[in-house]
Amino acid sequence: MLGLILVVLAAAGFGNCHGYGRNVTYDGRSLIIDSHHLLLFSGSIHYPRSTPQMWPSLISKAKQGGIDVIQTYVFWNLHEPQQGQYDFSGRRDIVRFIREVEAQGLYVCLRIGPFIESEWTYGGLPFWLHDVPGIVFRSDNGPFKFHMQKWVTKVVNMMRSEKLYASQGGPIILSQIENEYQRVEGAFNGKGSSYVKWAAGLAVGLQTGVPWIMCSQQDAPDPVINTCNGFECGVRFRGPNSPNKPSMWTENWTSFVQRYGQEPFMRSAEEIAFHVALFIAKNGTYVNYYMYHGGTNFGRTGAARVITSYYDQAPLDEYGLIRQPVWGHLKELHAAIRLCTVPLLSGLHETSSLGYLQTAYVFKGKSGECAAFLVNKDDSSNARVRFQNISFELPSMSISILPDCKNVAFNTAKVSTQNNTRSRRVKHIFDSTERWKEYAEPIPTFSNTSLRAEVLLDQMSTTKDTSDYLWYTVCFQHDPDAQVELSVLSNAHVVHAFVNGRYKGYAYGGRNNFVLEKTVELKNGTNNITLLSVMVGLPDSGAYLESKTAGIRSVRIQNKYLNNYQWGYQIGLLGERLRIFSTEHEVQWSPYQARGHRLIWYKTWFDALSGDEPLALNLGSMGKGEVWVNGESIGRYWVSIHTPEHRPSQTWYNVPRSFLKPRGNILVLLEEEYGNPLGITLDGVSIT
Numbered sequence: 001m002l003g004l005i006l007v008v009l010a011a012a013g014f015g016n017c018h019g020y021g022r023n024v025t026y027d028g029r030s031l032i033i034d035s036h037h038l039l040l041f042s043g044s045i046h047y048p049r050s051t052p053q054m055w056p057s058l059i060s061k062a063k064q065g066g067i068d069v070i071q072t073y074v075f076w077n078l079h080e081p082q083q084g085q086y087d088f089s090g091r092r093d094i095v096r097f098i099r100e101v102e103a104q105g106l107y108v109c110l111r112i113g114p115f116i117e118s119e120w121t122y123g124g125l126p127f128w129l130h131d132v133p134g135i136v137f138r139s140d141n142g143p144f145k146f147h148m149q150k151w152v153t154k155v156v157n158m159m160r161s162e163k164l165y166a167s168q169g170g171p172i173i174l175s176q177i178e179n180e181y182q183r184v185e186g187a188f189n190g191k192g193s194s195y196v197k198w199a200a201g202l203a204v205g206l207q208t209g210v211p212w213i214m215c216s217q218q219d220a221p222d223p224v225i226n227t228c229n230g231f232e233c234g235v236r237f238r239g240p241n242s243p244n245k246p247s248m249w250t251e252n253w254t255s256f257v258q259r260y261g262q263e264p265f266m267r268s269a270e271e272i273a274f275h276v277a278l279f280i281a282k283n284g285t286y287v288n289y290y291m292y293h294g295g296t297n298f299g300r301t302g303a304a305r306v307i308t309s310y311y312d313q314a315p316l317d318e319y320g321l322i323r324q325p326v327w328g329h330l331k332e333l334h335a336a337i338r339l340c341t342v343p344l345l346s347g348l349h350e351t352s353s354l355g356y357l358q359t360a361y362v363f364k365g366k367s368g369e370c371a372a373f374l375v376n377k378d379d380s381s382n383a384r385v386r387f388q389n390i391s392f393e394l395p396s397m398s399i400s401i402l403p404d405c406k407n408v409a410f411n412t413a414k415v416s417t418q419n420n421t422r423s424r425r426v427k428h429i430f431d432s433t434e435r436w437k438e439y440a441e442p443i444p445t446f447s448n449t450s451l452r453a454e455v456l457l458d459q460m461s462t463t464k465d466t467s468d469y470l471w472y473t474v475c476f477q478h479d480p481d482a483q484v485e486l487s488v489l490s491n492a493h494v495v496h497a498f499v500n501g502r503y504k505g506y507a508y509g510g511r512n513n514f515v516l517e518k519t520v521e522l523k524n525g526t527n528n529i530t531l532l533s534v535m536v537g538l539p540d541s542g543a544y545l546e547s548k549t550a551g552i553r554s555v556r557i558q559n560k561y562l563n564n565y566q567w568g569y570q571i572g573l574l575g576e577r578l579r580i581f582s583t584e585h586e587v588q589w590s591p592y593q594a595r596g597h598r599l600i601w602y603k604t605w606f607d608a609l610s611g612d613e614p615l616a617l618n619l620g621s622m623g624k625g626e627v628w629v630n631g632e633s634i635g636r637y638w639v640s641i642h643t644p645e646h647r648p649s650q651t652w653y654n655v656p657r658s659f660l661k662p663r664g665n666i667l668v669l670l671e672e673e674y675g676n677p678l679g680i681t682l683d684g685v686s687i688t
C-alpha cells in the first residue's frame with residue numbers, strides 16, 4: 001500500500017513543476033492537477049509581515065511540517081500607496097516571494113481580494129480610494145469597480161508575465177477574489193449580490209487557467225468555488241454550493257488576532273488537529289492554516305489597535321521559530337492523513353454510527369484500500385467502540401486515523417511532540433545616558449497652524465493615513481483666572497491634552513467613543529488648548545468603510561462647547577515631517593535628560609550583535625509610540641496598556657537581523673507618554 005501511495009504522489013508531480021503548463025481543475029471531490037486528485041495542506045505566510053531574508057527558511061519549515069501550498073494575500077495599499085505609484089521592492093517583492101515558494105516545490109494560493117481585511121490597515125485598500133468622487137467600496141459602484149478591475153488586472157498580468165500560474169508551469173494553483181463578502185453583503189441591498197456576480201465575472205474573465213475561490217461566500221457564482229473560513233469548518237461549513245465543487249477550508253484559525261489590551265489567544269494543538277481531521281473526514285480536501293506564520297505588522301500597517309506581533313501563536317512564531325507541540329503535532333497529522341490518500345480521494349465514502357457521540361467515516365479505494373476516521377465527540381469521557389470487529393479506545397474529543405482501517409496511525413488528542421519554550425537572553429543594554437539623545441516634539445498652538453476649520457474635522461480624511469497623529473488647536477478667551485472642567489469626546493484611539501503648553505493628561509478607548517475629563521487652570525485672557533488625537537491603525541472591516549470617521553467629536557469647557565470655534569490643525573508630528581528617524585537626517589538633538597515630558601524622540605546607536613538568532617527589543621520600560629532601526633519602522637509599541645491579567649499585550653518587538661549593519665546602527669523611538677529608554681534591552685530569542 002505504501003508503494004502505491006508513493007507512485008500516486010510521484011505521478012502528481014509534486015515539486016517538479018518547471019517548464020510545462022499544468023491543467024488545474026476540480027470536481028466534487030478535490031482540486032485536480034493534470035488529472036490527479038489532490039489532498040492539500042496549505043499555510044498562510046504573508047510576504048510583507050517578514051523579510052525576504054526570512055522567506056526561504058519560513059517556507060522550508062512549512063514544507064517540513066507537511067504543507068503543500070503557501071497562501072498569501074496581495075496587499076494593495078502597500079504596492080500603490082499613491083495612485084499610480086507602484087512599489088514592489090524589498091518586503092513588497094511578491095514575485096520574489098512566489099518564486100521562492102516555487103523553488104522549494106510548493107504551490108501558491110494567491111488571495112488578491114483586493115479587500116483583504118487581514119487586520120491590515122484599511123483592510124488593504126489604499127487610502128486614496130477614499131477620495132475618489134462617488135465611490136462606495138465593495139459594491140456595485142462604478143468608481144470602485146473601475147479601480148478594483150484595474151488593480152486585479154494588473155496583479156494577474158504581472159503574475160502572467162512572470163509565468164507564475166500553474167497553467168504556465170508556475171506554482172499558483174488557486175486565486176481568490178473578494179474576501180468574506182457575505183458578512184457585509186446584506187448592507188448593500190441589491191448592489192451586494194450584483195457586485196458578487198460582477199467580481200466573479202471579472203476574475204473568471206481574466207483567464208488565468210487556474211480556479212478561483214471566494215471564501216465565506218455561500219452563493220459564489222459558478223465556476224468560482226465557495227470555501228469556508230473559521231475555527232470549526234468540520235462542524236459549521238454548509239459545504240460547496242454545487243456537487244461539482246470540492247470542500248475547501250481557506251482559514252482555519254490557528255490563533256486569533258490580538259489587539260492592544262488583550263491577552264494572546266491560545267488554541268491547543270489537540271483542538272486544531274481535531275477540527276482538521278473532522279473536516280477531512282467530512283470530505284474536505286484542502287485545509288489552510290491561518291496563520292502558519294503570522295509575523296510582524298511593521299511600520300503603521302496594523303489595523304485599528306492590532307498589536308505589532310501578528311499571530312505569534314502560529315506553528316511558526318513571529319520570529320520564524322518552530323512552536324511546539326503545535327508544529328510537530330500537525331506534521332504528524334498531515335503524515336497520517338497522507339497515508340489515507342488513495343482511499344480518501346478515489347473511493348467510496350460511508351458514515352456509520354459507533355455510539356451516541358461516536359462516528360466512523362470510512363473511505364474505500366477501488367482496489368480494496370480502506371481508511372477510517374473514528375470520531376469521539378464526547379468531551380467528558382473516553383469511549384470504547386467496535387469498528388470492523390476490532391475494539392478501539394477513543395480518547396475524549398478526539399479522532400483516530402486508521403490508514404488501513406485496522407491500525408491507529410494517529411489520534412488528534414495524543415500529543416507525542418514535546419513542548420518547547422521560548423527564551424530571551426539580554427545581548428545589549430541601552431543604559432548609557434551619554435549614548436542617548438533626545439528631541440522634544442514641539443506642541444503647536446493655533447497660531448502655528450495653516451489648516452483651519454470651524455468644525456472638528458474627521459481625522460482619517462484629514463491625515464489621509466500619512467500619520468497616526470492629528471493636532472487640534474484652539475484659542476479660548478476666559479475671564480478671570482479659574483479652574484475649569486475640560487471634557488473631550490473622541491472616537492479615535494488616544495487623545496492627549498495640553499493647555500497653555502502644559503501637559504494635562506490623556507485617555508484612550510477602543511471601538512466606541514471615550515472621554516477625557518480633566519480639571520485645568522485657565523488664565524484671564526487668551527488660552528491655548530491643544531489636543532493630539534492618535535489612531536493606532538485604520539479600521540479594516542465592515543460595510544461602507546469609506547464613510548467611517550474618527551477623531552475628536554466634541555470639546556467642552558464647563559458648559560460651553562467649542563465644537564464650532566475656529567480650530568487650527570497640524571497633520572502629523574514635526575519629527576515625522578523632518579524624518580528624524582532616518583539615518584541621514586540631522587536635527588538639533590539634545591543631550592538626554594530624564595525629564596519625563598510627553599512626546600519625546602529618543603535616539604541612540606549600537607553595533608551589530610554576534611550570533612544569528614532572532615533579535616527583539618524589550619520595551620518594557622517604555623509607554624507608547626513607534627520605533628525605528630536604521631530608518632525602518634519596526635512598528636508601533638504600546639506597553640503601558642495592560643490586559644485584564646495586568647500585563648502588556650506586547651513587550652518584545654521583532655528586529656530582523658537584515659535591518660542591521662555591522663557598525664553604527666541607529667535606534668530611534670518616539671515616546672508619546674512616558675518612558676525610560678535606559679531600561680531598553682536588545683535580546684536574542686531562542687527555543688529549547
Ligand SMILES: *[C@@H]1O[C@H](CO)[C@@H](O)[C@H](O)[C@H]1NC(C)=O
Nearest residue numbers: 023024025026032033034035
Ligand atoms: C483538464 O482536465 C480536465 C479534467 O480534469 C479535462 O476535462 C480537460 O480536458 C483537461 N484539459 C486539458 C487541456 O488537458
Ligand SMILES: *[C@@H]1O[C@H](CO)[C@@H](O)[C@H](O)[C@H]1NC(C)=O
Nearest residue numbers: 267268269270324325326419
Ligand atoms: C504543552 O503545551 C500545551 C499547549 O499547547 C499546554 O496545554 C500543555 O500544558 C503543555 N505541557 C507541558 C508539559 O508544559
Ligand SMILES: *[C@@H]1O[C@H](CO)[C@@H](O)[C@H](O)[C@H]1NC(C)=O
Nearest residue numbers: 239281282283348349350351
Ligand atoms: C461525503 O461524500 C459522500 C459521497 O459524495 C457523501 O455520501 C457523504 O454524505 C459526504 N459526507 C459528508 C459528511 O458530507
Ligand SMILES: *[C@@H]1O[C@H](CO)[C@@H](O)[C@H](O)[C@H]1NC(C)=O
Nearest residue numbers: 385386387388389390391392
Ligand atoms: C467478529 O468477532 C466475533 C468474535 O469476537 C466473531 O464471532 C465474528 O465472526 C466476527 N465477525 C467478523 C465479520 O469478522
Ligand SMILES: *[C@@H]1O[C@H](CO)[C@@H](O)[C@H](O)[C@H]1NC(C)=O
Nearest residue numbers: 441442443444445447448574
Ligand atoms: C509656533 O509658533 C511659535 C510662536 O509663533 C514659535 O515659537 C514655535 O516655534 C512654533 N512652533 C511650531 C511647532 O511651529
Ligand SMILES: *[C@@H]1O[C@H](CO)[C@@H](O)[C@H](O)[C@H]1NC(C)=O
Nearest residue numbers: 478479480481523524525526
Ligand atoms: C481680565 O483681564 C481683563 C483685560 O486685561 C481685565 O479688564 C479684567 O479685569 C481681568 N479680570 C480679572 C478678574 O482680573
Ligand SMILES: *[C@@H]1O[C@H](CO)[C@@H](O)[C@H](O)[C@H]1NC(C)=O
Nearest residue numbers: 445446447500523526527528
Ligand atoms: C498662546 O500661544 C501664543 C503663540 O501661539 C503665545 O504667544 C501665548 O503666550 C500663548 N498663551 C498662553 C496663555 O500660553
Ligand SMILES: CC(=O)N[C@H]1CO[C@H](CO)[C@@H](O)[C@@H]1O
Nearest residue numbers: 216228229230231232236253
Ligand atoms: C467565519 C467563522 O466561522 N467564524 C467563527 C469562527 O469561530 C468562532 C469561534 O468558534 C466564531 O465565533 C466565529 O463566528
